Amino acid sequence: MPAPGVPLERQGFLTLGTYDGADPAPGHEYLLREIVLGEELGFDSVWLRHRHFQSGISSPVAILAAASQRTSRIEFGTAVTPLGWENPLRYAEDLGTVDVLSGGRMNPGISVGPPIHWDDVKAGLYPDTADVEDLTYTRVERLLRLLRGEPASTFSGVDGIESFSDYVQPQSPGLADRVWYGGGSRRSVRWAGEQGLAMLTSNVIQSEGHDLGDDASRVFAQIQHEQIGLFRSVHPLGEAARVAQGLVVIPTDSATADQKARYAAYVEHRTPRTAVAHGPRQMLFARDLIGTSEQIAEQLYANPAFREVREVVWALPFTFEHDDYVQILTDMATKLGPALGWSPGASGATGKGTP
Incomplete structure (x- = not known):
């Protein structure tokens, strides 16, 4: 599920943030306003994606710290933070602070x-350690240990007039139990399930030897469906393990004629890449969904991977304008979500959600 008649439990949105590199402040302010709007519309969560060396959000935790002071209910996520960019100890401090x-x-x-x-x-x-940095799953394991309060220093006690702990501060109970992994291959989803993490599906996955035939979109959904099943088969919680599906959806219910034309051009430009596998790892891209909320809901119900999830994280298109995001978020909350059986507050979210 969900299937027609079975309500979607949780609805979130993901954004990269956009701004003018020569004048970045307005774009960051617009993003904060969009997060506040998301809470007002009843979204269960908002997720920020990294964009290093681009005019997109490079520090999601800083934005979410600011958003925490403007909101009271909506949950925050990063989707996803590549840990190769982070020192796990310092990142654990940042995450604990925002939590x-x-x-x-x-x-x-x-x-x-x-x-x-x-x-x-x-x-x-x-500059000094690139060739010896461990960029494997052990980096995640380090982060989890630090979030759980395991020792990170050989010293604790008083030095002069200052007191020190041997574990990361601040500690936020339960944070380690709310870590999600962005998996796109059988190996990664199996590992995430075995660790007891929650799973964020991606709109980019590995084809892993599947014959694409003449319908790559169908194969994409099939692979994703298989990955969700594998994840739950090894997860300690089994079928109760949390999985959130991420797709680009653009509802046009209240869009102007100009917006509809620009949205259609955006999707048309991106669609050819969904027909073939890319690069040495044969990566596949999900097709963007555009149309009225009823049309999008019909396409989602035909997707076997969607029918296996209870929550979604809709990805907002990159490079759109603030007014476009307001229209899309409003249609998601008032049209698309209800078309899928979702209603604001139905999840019972309290800000303390756990996988």
């Missing part, structure tokens, strides 16, 4: 592997 500020609303979404354009950025990121 405390928000009253326990933080849901860290993470992944591993070398950062994009690794050969170009490694000297700037790790």
Whole structure:
């Protein structure tokens, strides 16, 4: 589920944030307003994605710290933080701080592997240690241990007039139980399930030898369906393990003629990439869904992966304008969500959600 007649339990949205590199302040302010709007519309969660060296959000935790002071209920997530960009100890401090500020609303979404354009950025990121940095799953395990309060220092006690702990501060109980993993391959979803993490599906996955035939979109949904089943089969919670599906959807119910034309051009430009596999790992891209909320709901119900999830994180298109996001978020909350059986507050979210 959900299937027709079975309500969607939770609805969130994901954004990269957009701004003018020559004048970044207005774009960041618009993003904060969109998060506040999301709460007012009843969304269960908002998720921020990293965009390093681009005019998109490079520090989601900083934005979410600010958003925590303008909101009271909506949950926060990162979708996803590539840990290759982060020092796990420092990142644990940042996550703990935002979780405390928000009253326990933080849901860290993470992944591993070398950062994009690794050969170009490694000297700037790790000038002395790039060749020995561990960018594997052990980096996630380190972060989880730190969030759980396991010792990170060999010293604790009083030094002069200052007191020190041997574990990361601040500690926020339950935060480690709200970590999500962004998986796109059988190996990654199996590992995440075995660790007891929650799972964020991606709109980019590995084809892993599947014959694409003449319908790559169908194969994408099939692979994602298989990955969700594998994840739950090894997760300690089994079928109760949390999985959130992420797709780009653009409802046009209240869009103007100009918006509809621009949205259609955006989707048309991106659609050809969904027909073939890309790169050495044969990556597949999900097709963007555009139309009225009823039309999008019909397409979602035909997707076998969607029928396996109880919650969604709709990805907002990159490069749109603030007014476009207001229209899309409003239609998602007032048209698309209800078409899928969702209603504001139905999840019983209190800001303390756990996988």
